[in-house]
Amino acid sequence: MLNITMIGCGAIGVAVLELLENDTQMRVEHVIASAGSEALVQQRLAAFKYPPQVLTALPADARPDLLVECAGHMAIEEHVLPALERGIACLIVSVGALSQVGLVERLEAAAARGNTRIELLPGAIGGIDALSAAKVGGLDSVDYTGRKPAKAWKNTPAEQVCDLEKIDQATVIFQGSAREAARLYPKNANVAATLSLAGLGLDRTRVTLIADPLSEENVHHFEARGAFGGFEMSLRGKPLQANPKTSALTVYSVVRALGNHAHAISI
Ligand SMILES: NC(=O)C1=CN([C@@H]2O[C@H](COP(=O)(O)OP(=O)(O)OC[C@H]3O[C@@H](n4cnc5c(N)ncnc54)[C@H](O)[C@@H]3O)[C@@H](O)[C@H]2O)C=CC1
């Protein structure tokens, strides 16, 4: 039985727990919540058959097989770095956090000291296997466009670019590097960072972000060219009801990754 600690228990966390409830090969024993939100998280878990214990930090003697982050950028520094130092393997969805200069190197060093690994999950996008394979032969360009309904951009810098309540057509709210996109839109540009880390890097991956009042989907489109040839993909993700910024595929990506650790065959 794979013993898992989950960081964060919001839209992604709750949906992952629901899907794992009847899995006999893995169990989330602990959920790490932000200080002050323990009661709310306990409430979210009340209906579960085996509710995980809710804590605000991993106890010093806890040795989960895996730690999975479903919380947000701040959780990488706060929980993932120390867990790696302690030798606990980590899976993360807040990949955009790695746009902070020096954090990749610090994560690598912590994992080396702990003799363990960190896995960056594809989350809401696909094709990461092909893109990172293409990188081996050399990439010339990677262009990514993220298009989400207008309400998905609430409480982001997009509000300074346009009136999200009033726009009646697709509106470009950002154009620039993946590093800048991840910094400005931590809850909406993790895909941009993931594509960059798999491909041409945070400074050379070109990103366009669009608020689209006519769309009900989170559409992720990218085009890559290089020695391998070229490919493009478009993924039309359904947003989670509990959080319109987040696509349901992110939840399935977490469950798939955990299953690959728990089950005999990984795919
Ligand atoms: N890689 C990808 O494709 C995607 C990645 N994400 C990432 O996943 C994160 C979570 O997404 P949702 O579940 O939809 O958000 P949410 O806002 O519904 O839930 C996040 C939960 O984590 C908790 N939290 C925040 N910081 C924490 C910390 N330092 N320690 C413990 N708990 C903490 C919050 O209190 C909240 O309950 C996003 O912020 C984003 O960074 C989201 C969507 C796609």
Ligand SMILES: O=C([O-])CC(=O)C(=O)O
């Ligand atoms: O869930 C999505 O569609 C993608 C997302 O929020 C991100 O890239 O941060």
